[in-house]
Amino acid sequence: MKKLNRLKGVVAIAMAFFIGIVMVSSTTQASTRSQGTDWSKFQGHYPAKAYKSDEFSIAQLGGSYGGTLIDQATYNTQVSNGRAQGLRMHTYLWYGIGDNQYNAKNMLDYYLPKVKTPKGSIVALDYEDGAKATYWNGREYVSTLAEKESNTRAIIYGMRRIKAEGYTPMYYSYKPYTLAHVNYQEIVKEFGNKSLWIAGYPDYQVRSKPLYSYFPTMNGVAIWQFTSTYINGGLDGNVDLTGITKNGYNGNTPTPSKPDKPAKPTNKKSVDVTYAFHQKGGNWYSNVKNFGSGNNGYAGAPYQANDLLYIKVNHGTIKYRVHTIEDGCWLPWVHKANKNDTVNGVAGIKGHTIDGVQMYYTTPSGETYQQAYYRSQSTQRSGYLGTCADNGTVVGFDSWAGMIGEPLDRLQISVNNYSDF
Numbered sequence: 001m002k003k004l005n006r007l008k009g010v011v012a013i014a015m016a017f018f019i020g021i022v023m024v025s026s027t028t029q030a031s032t033r034s035q036g037t038d039w040s041k042f043q044g045h046y047p048a049k050a051y052k053s054d055e056f057s058i059a060q061l062g063g064s065y066g067g068t069l070i071d072q073a074t075y076n077t078q079v080s081n082g083r084a085q086g087l088r089m090h091t092y093l094w095y096g097i098g099d100n101q102y103n104a105k106n107m108l109d110y111y112l113p114k115v116k117t118p119k120g121s122i123v124a125l126d127y128e129d130g131a132k133a134t135y136w137n138g139r140e141y142v143s144t145l146a147e148k149e150s151n152t153r154a155i156i157y158g159m160r161r162i163k164a165e166g167y168t169p170m171y172y173s174y175k176p177y178t179l180a181h182v183n184y185q186e187i188v189k190e191f192g193n194k195s196l197w198i199a200g201y202p203d204y205q206v207r208s209k210p211l212y213s214y215f216p217t218m219n220g221v222a223i224w225q226f227t228s229t230y231i232n233g234g235l236d237g238n239v240d241l242t243g244i245t246k247n248g249y250n251g252n253t254p255t256p257s258k259p260d261k262p263a264k265p266t267n268k269k270s271v272d273v274t275y276a277f278h279q280k281g282g283n284w285y286s287n288v289k290n291f292g293s294g295n296n297g298y299a300g301a302p303y304q305a306n307d308l309l310y311i312k313v314n315h316g317t318i319k320y321r322v323h324t325i326e327d328g329c330w331l332p333w334v335h336k337a338n339k340n341d342t343v344n345g346v347a348g349i350k351g352h353t354i355d356g357v358q359m360y361y362t363t364p365s366g367e368t369y370q371q372a373y374y375r376s377q378s379t380q381r382s383g384y385l386g387t388c389a390d391n392g393t394v395v396g397f398d399s400w401a402g403m404i405g406e407p408l409d410r411l412q413i414s415v416n417n418y419s420d421f
Contacts, residue, residue: 034245035209038092038225038236044403045077046385049085050231051208056088056245058122058238061114063094064107066130070094079116081386088249090122091115092172096130099150101157108161115167121248123162124170124197127155131181143181152183159191168247170223174199175216188220194242199225206232210239268368271315271361271415275299276339278308278346280353280407284339290414298410303379305407308348309357312337313415316364318372322347323356325405330358356402360390361415374413375421378406387421 036056039047047057059078062071075091082089093111097103115123131151133141143151159169171187175198178184187195200216210226222242230237276287277300287310291297300306311320319333331347338345348354361372371390377383380403388401402408414420 034240034243036087036238036240036245037230038238039074039078039082041072041074043074043078043235045074046081046403047078048381048383049087050235050237054087056090056238056240057082058090058092058124059117060126061091061093061111061116063096063111063126064103065094065096067097067100067103067106069107069110075114076116077386084386088121088245089117090124090245090248091117091167092122092124092126095125095127095155095158097154097158098130099132099147099154101154104154104158105161108158112161112165115165117167118248119166121167122170122244123165123167124172125155125158125162126172127151127182128173128177131177133181140180148181148183151181152186155182156187156190159187159195163191168244170195170197170244172197172199172225175218178218185219193220194222194244196220197223197225197238199228199236201225201227204229206230207237210237267366268370268417269315269364271313271370273311273313273318273372273413273415274337275309275311275411275413277306277354277411278310278339278348278350280305280307280351284308284310291412291420298412300408300410302377302409304409305353305379306348306409307350307352307354308342308346309354309411310337310339310346311359311413313361316367316370316415317362318359318415319362320347320357320359322354323358323400323402323404324349324352325355325407326352330356354402354408355404355406356400357408357411358388358400359413368417370415370417372413372415373419373421374401374411376401376408376412377410378403379409380406384410384412384421387419389419 034055036054037050038058040060059075060072061075079089131143132147133143135142135144155171162169169191198216198218198221200214202211202214206229207227215224222244223238223240225236225238227237228234272289274287274289276285278284285299288297288299309322311318319335321330321333323330334347336345359372363370373387373389375384375387
């Protein structure tokens with residue numbers, strides 16, 4: 001979240017604002033507490049669970065930055081990939097509208113129809129910048145009483161809109177910013193004692209568990225973001241104190257399944273796909289057919305960059321292309337498969353590192369519709385990234401494989417009328 005660059009003051013004034021004892025009540029019993037993360041574009045398209053015990057994550061859909069709407073291109077894949085990992089996925093929006101309800105309306109009109117998490121799930125408003133504030137107290141601008149009320153009205157307007165759409169509205173910020181600019185008790189009065197998601201960190205050490213002596217004591221806190229260094233390298237860690245992250249999931253953890261295989265395809269043809277990578281600075285690897293030796297068969301080699309890609313099918317047609325780090329763009333589509341023709345017969349440029357792959361299989365007329373399903377790994381992370389399907393026309397699958405800026409080292413492909421992965 002953008003707050004990673006803005007919360008340095010949180011720790012500096014932690015002793016003044018956050019020290020307190022957690023009041024354990026019927027809604028904050030330890031047995032109800034679960035931990036999770038929140039994701040933005042900085043975590044990429046396919047972030048993995050930080051810990052096996054994580055149960056939820058909250059992904060940024062986009063938001064209003066002073067009236068300018070900026071999408072998060074990572075949102076859809078983060079939601080689908082998180083649910084595939086068994087996480088309860090929720091949504092947040094950057095709410096940099098100050099007290100401007102006109103900007104708030106435009107933002108919510110645009111983004112609420114794009115929410116991909118279930119009805120009942122959390123849609124939070126991230127309010128940590130842009131509040132109307134004209135009084136200089138010698139250190140910073142704070143809101144006057146009238147401005148605090150105007151800011152609060154704009155927040156409540158947004159939360160009412162979210163609630164009317166069937167989602168659980170929440171307000172996100174950190175305590176000092178809230179006290180300086182918002183009458184948060186009005187939010188709690190209208191939306192109940194589980195309406196606040198508040199950040200408060202004791203320090204910037206890696207912390208996998210909350211240090212409860214630094215709990216931000218405020219009425220209505222349902223989720224506490226207790227660290228921005230949940231793991232090495234930085235990641236927000238949250239604890240759900242009330243069970244609110246189960247909203248939208250009937251109290252259960254989602255367990256997505258593969259698409260059902262059709263019982264009796266009308267005219268399905270078996271399609272074999274043969275493919276290979278050319279190692280950057282090296283030679284062609286051996287061809288792989290479908291998965292090769294079971295699901296462990298793949299083109300490429302662990303932690304080795306590639307610069308050329310060859311793909312061929314024995315039935316129908318396939319086109320493919322690659323994205324390279326050096327060029328910073330997608331290269332032209334390739335319709336042939338000839339390793340001896342490095343201009344038109346394979347995708348890529350010798351010496352240019354492949355970090356993305358896209359392909360599209362065309363089923364012959366009159367046959368059962370089939371697609372190219374594929375997935376990849378990069379040299380900078382373990383485990384396969386999410387499964388892709390042709391050009392992304394299938395709901396739940398991404399439109400291309402890889403991670404921009406990270407050399408793509410392994411690739412698996414299958415042509416079928418369902419995903420084998």
